[in-house]
Amino acid sequence: MRYQLIGVNHKSAPLELRERLAIPESRLPDVCRDLSTHPGIEEGMIISTCNRVELVTHTANGSADLRGFLHDHFHLTGEELDAHLYEFREKDAVRHVFRVASSLDSMVVGEAQILGQVKEAYATARAVGSVRSQLDQLFTRAFPVPKPVRSETAVGSSSVSIASVAVELAKKIFGTLQGKNVFIVGAGKMSELAARHLMAHGCASIFVANRTYDRAIGLAQKFNGQAIKFDDLYSNCDRADIVITSTGAPHAIFRREHGEQFLARRKNRPMFFIDIAVPRDVSPEMAKLDGIFAYDIDDLQQAVSSHVADRRKEAELAEAIITSEVERFEARLHTQDVVPTIVSLQDHLETIRQAEIDRVRGRMGPLTPDQEMAVEALTRGIINKVMHTPITTLKTAAREAEATTVIDVVRRLFNLREKGKGPASQANEESSGKKGAEAAPLNQSRSDGM
């Protein structure tokens, strides 16, 4: 289990830094490829969302220089970056991946979106071949974890989410949302969710602008809204009281001069910008204007965090589930190590048993069905009793660090070879063939006797 993970998230790093680390979707495959060819790394994938950038890897020796990769790739110095990084290895890395997938590490604990984002990251990395057997195992195990977390705890059930916080804030500004207009800039899952919440609280109509006009139309249709060409964004934006913006633009698209225009046209009626884009879409200068209320993803986080305390208890329950899932995963990994040994041990003893029965038959001639049954039961019984302790010991050892030692000892004691190579398995095939040939007359005599 040589998993190694490094990253920043909304708790460890300020938005400014995350903005610099964010990897656009289009570049993700290339960066994954770079990562998996970095010295010491066997497999690698990258989770890059607005709240986190994480490298998840399986390394050759358990300690690859992931920091170096980040420094080189983002042209950042150690001083700028290192204080904000967290790094996990082995079991801790597994735990972290499980927590992320289950949304326990999210800004809004319990939100479901992160799982989709992790799955996308996994699919991207798999497509370029930077995820193979090891990370595959980890993530196929990680994806079902959120289910019990959500169904057995109340972590996700609370209505608190970015979207509902946005609604609360909008109500603090506008009082009632009846008759207010919403503008979605950049059609995304998150903005769609926020818009849905706002509409549910009485917002009147919705406008959608997107770089790809077709997507704007698609989303607008969902809400019976109106699609706006991206070029007409600025001339239409003042019609909305609430703007949800989440474009992938590298720079702020709403600047101070835009804000001034909007306010002049609106006779200074306030506007609420929900900026869930990283990098931010609303410039800090514009946010300073009287009558413009802009909340970026970190501000929403702050607002959310006041609710988080209420759910600490549920989070503890969820953590317990994660812990048991991590242990199960670990056990499974180790069990996979001992399984070949157990199989060859069983094969080995079965071969001996068959050989001994054949010898007895050779000396005593054909046996009666009753005798045949008795011999069969006797030999199997002995074998099972003898094998019981070594197998249990192997399985127990699988969960502990000494697994390799025990496996080694058992193999040496019973003179087992690697699967498929040992003389035992060949002998097994021969003997089973023999057994089949002899089985028919035996059965015959048995039915005669009855």
Added chain:
Amino acid sequence: MALLWLRFALACYFIGLIYAFFALRRTSDLFSRIALHAASLGMVFHFVSLVELFLSGHVVWASVHNGESLLAFFSMTFFMIIYAIYQTTAPGVVVFPIVFFLTFVAAVDQQPVLLTAFVQHKGWLIAHIILIFTGYAALVLSFGASLLYLLQERRLKAKKPSSLISFLPALEVIDQIGYRSLLLGFPFMTLGLITGSVVAMSTYGYVDFKDPKILLSILMWFVYMVMVFTRWNSGWRGRRAAVLATFAFVAAVVAWAANYFSTIHRFAAS
């Protein structure tokens, strides 16, 4: 007796005053309910005091202190109307201290300062007083609302999580309270000034525009008009509206204070 009732009212308003001091720091439903009930009780005493004053026959409505008492009562009435519409006691933060101050002055110092020694048209005078005090009360509320607006705006801009649980009503609601008070107060103020001029005309035969009281009243009315206009025309709110409202409020206070100087005609020099 009227004075005694007024002092009871003052005691009740005192609770409102305490509420005003603590409301910004701590939100408590219970406390705001207590303050509301105390204020209502205070209004009852206050009303009794005013009625008794009126029935006693030798009422001098134009006495400064009776005027202060009346203004306090009108302000409370406005506050209650707003509470009935918006279910918020937040304007109390500003209104309670002002009402307390006015009632305090009226209840403690009872030497009437007479504005007009001799009035011919008593009806006009009463109309003048009621109209102008309604205007003043509306101004007090509007001023209070603009301060609350600033406060709420700052909280929302500061992005503290506490802004979500603050007791202040939504920004647009505060804005509406301020604007509606302003709109409502303006005609009262205007009519009040007109009736005042009528009274002055009938008493002295002319309106002395150099008198500080009249000058300041006109200034106050002018600021008031600018406020209504900017608000209506370009939707000024927030900081700019608050500055204007403060200005109008100060002008109103000064115009009010001019009552003390008007008879000696020296205020104009300063």
